[in-house]
Amino acid sequence: MTPLIDGLQYANWSEKIFRQMRAGGVDAVHVTITYHETFRETVLNIERWNRWFEQFPDLIFQGFTATDIATARQTGRTAIFFGSQNPSCIEDDIGLVEVLHRLGLRFMQLTYNNQSLLACGCYEAEDSGLTRMGREVVAEMNRVGMVVDMSHSGERSTLEAIAMSSRPIAITHANPASWHPALRNKSDRVLRALAESGGMLGFSLYPHHLKDGSACRLQDFCEMIARTADLMGIEHLGIGSDLCQDQPDSVVEWMRVGRWTKRIDYGEGSASAPGFPPMPEWFENNRDFQLISEGLAKVGMSTDEVALIMGGNWQRFFSVSFDPKTATGLSLDDGRI
């Protein structure tokens, strides 16, 4: 049976949410563990996850390789794969890419809205593409097996990352801008280049990325997926729900402003609606993936096609993305991680 995999979540984790993952049959989730945190702060976040793994061993465990998806199914647990939404965690030190990969980081965004040391974010006025360090870090991420994620990056940086990465990249949580024009959504040009390079798009359910926002209808969402399959090919599509369940609004403020400004930046929100927007009523938590599967069937997708979008494609992508490569052909650790 094809697994159910979510390509991005950032919830206020709790036993309740881990149990909802089990109730919803979620086999694997890429979770954001860090935004603007330094390396040491990111390690503190990993320590917090280690505590959850120790407290809830019957519900969750840390995923390192694609084979952990099968382990999750066999043991009735959810495999948690770590990712970062900004490269703050590697500071100015390329050696931290391998260290964080060893600690389980499997995705890293090159930017979060702003210019970073590596590339340009989608909120900057001008995008000058990958930096000198950015090109070095992409090559190192390719070597160790860490996915380049361009969800929050600018158009030119994204196209350059697709072109320069020797392994397929991902846009883990975004939608086509042709459906809903938002700075965070992606142009058809980016989506075509992503598909041609073997990359993956995870469809976001974050209301600011949806047509009609929180009022978006399930049918519209599923019809958009069907049209994107026509554009990109169905094998490049998955879900990246961007579920931020139970987070207080202070967290969205950290996500948006980190330590880079003393003012408030509302990002995709506004002064009148500064917090997390309410989720669509048909996707409020991890028990609701079945509704999306049913919605995709209703817009004409076959059972096999639905299964690919709901996890089969992510499983294949994980299986070619997380293992280290070395010049000698020997894996860094003899294939164990």
Added chain:
Amino acid sequence: MTPLIDGLQYANWSEKIFRQMRAGGVDAVHVTITYHETFRETVLNIERWNRWFEQFPDLIFQGFTATDIATARQTGRTAIFFGSQNPSCIEDDIGLVEVLHRLGLRFMQLTYNNQSLLACGCYEAEDSGLTRMGREVVAEMNRVGMVVDMSHSGERSTLEAIAMSSRPIAITHANPASWHPALRNKSDRVLRALAESGGMLGFSLYPHHLKDGSACRLQDFCEMIARTADLMGIEHLGIGSDLCQDQPDSVVEWMRVGRWTKRIDYGEGSASAPGFPPMPEWFENNRDFQLISEGLAKVGMSTDEVALIMGGNWQRFFSVSFDPKTATGLSLDDGRI
């Protein structure tokens, strides 16, 4: 065939030394990667090792489990297992034990000569035993699979660590004080308790731990080992050479004083001999283990007994020491590390 394993080295690593390991047939080495360094500084040291693993993949690779000893033999390389000679690397944060274990740290001394947050070193005037944090950290090390190493600890702290640890501990590099009375060598009481608990003693070749220092004769060293086998049982003995090959004297100063004093502390040296002492002529580098094997045979040990001391015992100890335990019986990562 039984592997050749060294229970501790801290060389000024280079391709020359890695090639000497291969020439000497050394299958695995526990290497010190950090003394007084903070967590972040320790990670920088790991990054340096990652660079060596990448540069010399035909000579060395990082060891994580005892099965890597077999991998080393099969692939003609040396497995490098990380250790720390002081708990500075976990700072005041017990969560760093699991993080560093994930990064490959397999041994950690609770002290380096001085009082630490965890226990008392062998140079303090008074030893009040394991601290509150020390008891917590020993339990955590037991859980994740990190060996408690008491080589530089005081008598009472060592006896308490032996008694309180739920897994066998090690004294990776020291000799019996009855042979050569030095603060760093161990009493028969400690050695007996160590053996009774299933622990390991690695015999040191660092001249300050040897009778007659740099002039110590191979025969005297081997006779001391034979007598210790009578005291402890041969299955608890290995080599922990403490080889500090090619290190400049500035390094022994860092080892001795770190950042804890502005003055010079000569440790086992003296104002007239502040640097590294010359090694005995029969043990200068990794090609010389064969001479020890021959020396042990000459004092009457059988081939099987020599093989146990030269690596067989460490192999057995590694195999029961490095894997995580959890309350549920599921290993933390399904047995992969």
